[in-house]
Amino acid sequence: MTMRPAALDGLPLLEDLGAISGKRILVRSDLNVPLGEDENGTVIEDDFRIRSAVPTLQWLQDQGAEVVCCTHVGRPHGTSVPQLAVGPIATRLATYIDDVEVIENVRFDPREEANDVEFVKELIKGFDAYVNDAFGASHRNHASVVGPPQFVPSAAGRLLEKEVEVLGGLLLEPDVPFVAIIGGSKVADKLGVLKTLVKKTDTIIIGGGMAFTFLAAQGRGVGASLLDESLLKECQEILDGPCEILLPTDVIALSPGSSFGANCTQGDVVTYRGDIPDGWMGLDVGPQSAERFAEAITSAGTVLWNGPVGVFEDARFAQGTRTVGEAVANTKGTSVVGGGxxxxAAEDFGLAGQIDFLSTGGGASLEFLEFGDLPALTALRHASNAPRVAK
Known part of the structure; x- marks a missing residue:
């Protein structure tokens, strides 16, 4: 018998469902794809999550099961929103796999987010087992995510299994040196995972808008860049922690009063070393910082990337994220991109195929890395068919 990775201890997998030929299986997938509109109606802008759901659905069908899928789409807050209906998603899914019914958006019912037990019972009525393959929703205490394992045999799908194995492996047994790149706009969103990673990694690279609170903690002038003064002390504590922290030493900034974003061209763009002048906003790491970051990434044994290091949607501020992304894709170590x-960015720059693992969960990835567990995983480990772990 193949030994399970330690990260999967106690988690029921598809094989733990036993014989399922002729049985009805409810699968909680994460088909929450980005949607747009054109003259013909709703358009799916990226079907990565739909494609990622197929292996589990196919495996269940291959075992002779009848498969029904449920998912959330967007945030309708308990009301029916036609633009967030599952119709277009079900149609796209049918191009990858036949005969899988998709139940209407579970978040149209307010009882989903309230984790209402009666809603759980309605969802599982007529089903013999439940599979959670929605890693991107597994940090939510919602009815379709944590409820069914209380009542029917349950398992993690292939996608959820892989997410836990890979991300759990980062926390338990990464190849060293372990380098994490943490970016994005708000430092408050990443502070928790940073406090965990300083104990687990050898080097943390910090970029994006959140970097400016760290730079300000060092006494650097950050102009009109994003800054959370309430977190200066906590940022300084991370800087004083046990692992190496790499911050931008040069920054690409935009002149006062100018707009930024996709297709914007207004304003002057200047690279600054040291302090950023008043009114100027830092929107990307400079070329020297990007190369310094790339050197650390290239020599890593394990790389985790969560968050861009600049406003890459604006071509003027995309090069830092592109350089970092290329280094992640080209590293000889294990590369993991934490969703979101x-x-x-990895998809936009054509790098996704060169990365070892691309997570489907943004917030779920961060919460798992911070706490080492998620509500959905706890629920699965309490299912009646979950493997018992020797103590």
Whole structure:
């Protein structure tokens, strides 16, 4: 018998469902794809999550099961929103796999987010077992995520299994040196995971808008860049921690009063070393910082990338994220991208195929890395068919 990785201890997998031929299986997938509109109606802008759901659905069908899928789409807050209906998603899924019904958006019912037990019972009525393959929603205490394992045999799908194995492996047994790149706009969103990673990694690279609170903690002038003065002390504590922290030493900034974003061209763009002048906003790491970051990434044994290091949607501020992304893709070590905007950047720059593992969960990835567990995983480990772990 193959030994399970330690990260999967106690978690029921598909094989733990036993014989399922002829049985009805409810699968909680994460088909929450980005949607747009054109003259013909709703358009799916990226079907990565739909494609990622297929292996579990196919495996269940291959075992002779009847498969029904449920998912959330967007944030309708308990009301029916036609633009967030599952129709277009079900149609796209059918191009990858036949005969899988998709139940209407579970978040149209307010009882989903309230984790209402009666809603759980309605969802599982007529089903013999439940599979959670929605890693991107597994940090939510919602009915379709944590409820079914209380009542029917349950398992993690292939996607959820892989997410836990890879991200759990980062916490338990990474190849060294372990380098994490943490970016994004708000430092408050990443502070918790940073406090965990300083104990687990050898080097943390900090970029994006959140970097400016760290730079300000060092006494650097950050102009009109994003700054959370309430977190200066906590940022300084991380800087004083046990691992190496790399911050930008040069920054690409935009002149006062100018707009930024996709297709914007207004304003002057200047690279500054040291302090950023008043009114100027830092929107990307400079070329020297990007190269310094790339050197650390290239020599790593394990790389985790979560969050862009600049406003890459604006071509003027995309080069830092592109340089970092290329280094992640080309490293000889194990590369993991933690979902969200960094996954989108990897796709936009044509790098996704060169990365070892691309997570489907942004917030879920961060919460798992911070706490080492998620509500959905706890629920699965309490299912009646979960493997018992020797103590």
């Amino acid at each position: 905007d960094s996954a989108r």
